[in-house]
Amino acid sequence: MRGMGLRVAVYGGSGYTGGELLRLLVGHPEVGAIQVTSRQHAGSVVGEVYPQLAARERFVAPDEVEVPGLDVAFVAYPHMESAAVVRELLGAGVGLVVDLSADFRLGDVAVYEEWYGPHPAPELFGEAHYGLPDVFGGANGKRIVANPGCYPTAAILALAPVVERLPVSSVTVNALSGVSGAGAKATQKTHFVSANENVAPYGLSGGAPGHRHTPEIEEMLRRVEPGAPAVTFVPHLLPITRGELETIVVHLEDGTELPETGDVLGWYEEDYGSWAFVEARAEAPQISHVAGTNRARLSAAVDRRAGKVLLFAALDNLLKGASGAAVQNMNLALGYPESAGLEHLR
Numbered sequence: 001m002r003g004m005g006l007r008v009a010v011y012g013g014s015g016y017t018g019g020e021l022l023r024l025l026v027g028h029p030e031v032g033a034i035q036v037t038s039r040q041h042a043g044s045v046v047g048e049v050y051p052q053l054a055a056r057e058r059f060v061a062p063d064e065v066e067v068p069g070l071d072v073a074f075v076a077y078p079h080m081e082s083a084a085v086v087r088e089l090l091g092a093g094v095g096l097v098v099d100l101s102a103d104f105r106l107g108d109v110a111v112y113e114e115w116y117g118p119h120p121a122p123e124l125f126g127e128a129h130y131g132l133p134d135v136f137g138g139a140n141g142k143r144i145v146a147n148p149g150c151y152p153t154a155a156i157l158a159l160a161p162v163v164e165r166l167p168v169s170s171v172t173v174n175a176l177s178g179v180s181g182a183g184a185k186a187t188q189k190t191h192f193v194s195a196n197e198n199v200a201p202y203g204l205s206g207g208a209p210g211h212r213h214t215p216e217i218e219e220m221l222r223r224v225e226p227g228a229p230a231v232t233f234v235p236h237l238l239p240i241t242r243g244e245l246e247t248i249v250v251h252l253e254d255g256t257e258l259p260e261t262g263d264v265l266g267w268y269e270e271d272y273g274s275w276a277f278v279e280a281r282a283e284a285p286q287i288s289h290v291a292g293t294n295r296a297r298l299s300a301a302v303d304r305r306a307g308k309v310l311l312f313a314a315l316d317n318l319l320k321g322a323s324g325a326a327v328q329n330m331n332l333a334l335g336y337p338e339s340a341g342l343e344h345l346r
C-alpha cells in the first residue's frame, strides 16, 4: 500500500481509460493511496486481472470506496452513468472530481439532451471547467473538471488559434481513430472481424454527419471566437489499437487573404509554446509519432489553388485524448507542474 500523498479514486478502473489512468497514477510523485473500482472484478488484484498493469491495488465495488478523505476522484464511466456519481462525490466533500465522460462538457443542458438524452444531474450543469488547459487554462477553483473528448481535443487544439485570428466560413474535420476510442466492450462495429483490414466512416445519422463530438467542438470554438462556424465532423474507425489523426479543411470568408503555412505554425507556437504537451511541426503528424505519448502534434498547409487552409492534428486517444489530460488537469487544479507524473510521456 502506498503511503503519504494524495488520496485518489478511479471509478471505472477496468475500462480502457481507467486502466491507463491507473498506470499513470501509480507512477505519479504526488499520489499516495489509490482506490479503484470495478463491478466485474471487485475483490481481485488489478495486476492479476490485467497483467500489463503493474498495480498491486485490489478492485473494489463502487459502493465500497472510502469516500471521506478522498482528495481527487476520476470518473471513467460511460456518459449518462457518470453524472450521478460525480454528484455523490461532490456531496461527500471530495475536493476535485475529474469526469472523463461527456456529462459535464457542454454549457447548455438542452444541447446535451438533444445529443445524449435526459441529464442525470441537471442542477450541476454549467458548474464544470472544460479541461483543455492548453486552450482554457486550469480549473481555477472549480470542483468538477469535464475532461474533453478525444476527437474534440485534437480539433480544438488545431482550430482555436485559427478561428481566433481569421474569419472562418466553414470547417470540415476528417478524423481517424483506433478502436480503443470506443471503449472496452466489443460491439459489432468494433469486433476484430469487423474492424480488421477495414476503414469505415461512422457516427452518421440518416446518412448525414451526426457524431456527438460535433456540438462539443462547435461550442468550444465559439468560446474562443463567438462567430466560429458550424463544423462538419466525420470520424472513421481504423484497424489499430490507439491513436487519432485529423485532417481539417478550413474555408475562409470571401475576400480574406490566405495566410502562409509559417503564419499558422507561428500562431501555434505563440499559443502553445509555454504548454508542455502541444507541439507544432512543419511536417504533417502521424499516429505512430504520438501513440504512447501525452503529446498532441499539429501542423498546417495552405492549398492556394483551392483557396483553403489545411490543419493536421494527431494524438493518443487514451493519453492526451483522455487519461493523460485528466492527470494534467489534476496537476493544474492542485498547483503541481502540469507535467508531474507525465514527464516520460512528453
Ligand SMILES: NC(=O)c1ccc[n+]([C@@H]2O[C@H](COP(=O)([O-])OP(=O)(O)OC[C@H]3O[C@@H](n4cnc5c(N)ncnc54)[C@H](OP(=O)(O)O)[C@@H]3O)[C@@H](O)[C@H]2O)c1
Pocket: 011, 012, 013, 014, 015, 016, 017, 018, 037, 038, 039, 040, 041, 076, 077, 078, 079, 081, 100, 101, 102, 148, 149, 150, 180, 181, 182, 183, 184, 185, 317, 318, 321, 322
Ligand atoms: N476510450 C477513449 O479513447 C476515450 C477518450 C476520451 C474519453 N472517453 C470517455 O471516457 C469514459 C470511459 O471510457 P472508456 O473507453 O474507458 O470506457 P470502457 O472501456 O467502456 O470502460 C468503462 C468502465 O466503466 C464501468 N462501467 C460501465 N458501465 C457502467 C455503469 N453503468 N455503472 C458503473 N460502471 C460502469 C465498467 O467497469 P465494470 O463493469 O468493471 O464496473 C467499464 O470498464 C467514457 O465516457 C468515454 O466516452 C473515452
